[in-house]
Amino acid sequence: MKNIIRTIMLGLVSLTWASAAPSVGQSMPKLSGMLPGAAIPNTAGKVVLVDFWASWCGPCKASFPSLNRLHQRYAGKGLVIVGIGVDEDPAKYQAFLAKQKVAFALAHDVKHKAAAFFAPSTMPSSYLVDRKGIIRYIHTGFKGAKTEAEYAKQIEELLAK
Amino acid sequence: MKLLSRTLLCASTLLLCNCAEQLVRVQPYERGNLAGPLMSQERDPLQKAMTEHAYFSREASFGGGGVGGGGCGCN
Numbered sequence: 001m002k003n004i005i006r007t008i009m010l011g012l013v014s015l016t017w018a019s020a021a022p023s024v025g026q027s028m029p030k031l032s033g034m035l036p037g038a039a040i041p042n043t044a045g046k047v048v049l050v051d052f053w054a055s056w057c058g059p060c061k062a063s064f065p066s067l068n069r070l071h072q073r074y075a076g077k078g079l080v081i082v083g084i085g086v087d088e089d090p091a092k093y094q095a096f097l098a099k100q101k102v103a104f105a106l107a108h109d110v111k112h113k114a115a116a117f118f119a120p121s122t123m124p125s126s127y128l129v130d131r132k133g134i135i136r137y138i139h140t141g142f143k144g145a146k147t148e149a150e151y152a153k154q155i156e157e158l159l160a161k
Numbered sequence: 162m163k164l165l166s167r168t169l170l171c172a173s174t175l176l177l178c179n180c181a182e183q184l185v186r187v188q189p190y191e192r193g194n195l196a197g198p199l200m201s202q203e204r205d206p207l208q209k210a211m212t213e214h215a216y217f218s219r220e221a222s223f224g225g226g227g228v229g230g231g232g233c234g235c236n
Contacts, residue, residue: 052190054190054193055193056192056193056196056197057196086190087193088191088193089193092193112191115188115190116188119188120189120190121189123190
């Protein structure tokens with residue numbers, strides 16, 4: 001009887017833990033596993049910025065020029081930016097991208113596999129990963145030049161390591 | 162008996178905690194439909210202006226008739 005109770009309790013506790021979203025200090029999982037068919041660039045030994053966005057999200061749209069600038073400034077030094085679109089409608093995803101000039105890598109998480117794993121608390125949300133594959137910073141929302149300056153500072157810090 | 166009741170209490174607490182986590186509304190990345198212009202409460206600017214005008218004329222108050230942001234949870 002005691003063993004059964006213990007098993008049930010362990011199961012419930014593990015359920016609680018299983019629902020936890022990735023946090024700072026955790027390893028970044030392989031994106032290619034969650035986004036089959038997406039052209040994810042090689043991120044080994046690179047600083048990676050994973051950004052969740054959607055075509056219906058105003059701040060996400062506003063963040064694209066900043067991400068382009070960061071890509072132009074730091075891609076040569078070892079930064080990889082991966083923008084993960086979470087639109088349910090592929091036509092809206094494509095239509096949005098047709099209007100944007102995007103220099104960095106993109107992937108469409110049409111089945112919300114990656115989004116469900118990362119469970120971003122708001123849109124956009126981004127995860128800054130160091131060269132060893134550890135999540136170092138999590139950004140929620142986009143506040144224009146302030147967020148861009150924070151990105152630049154943190155990226156430079158991680159590239160220097 | 163005491164052990165069983167305590168276990169049941171703990172199990173139901175944990176189960177409810179899990180339910181709360183799993184049943185959390187619409188996730189931020191699933192709010193595409195909520196963010197659509199059709200979901201806005203103020204679709205007609207003229208009607209909104211007239212309603213607000215009637216409101217502040219009647220109530221002798223101005224402003225405070227809305228909340229910031231739409232349904233997308235972006236701000």
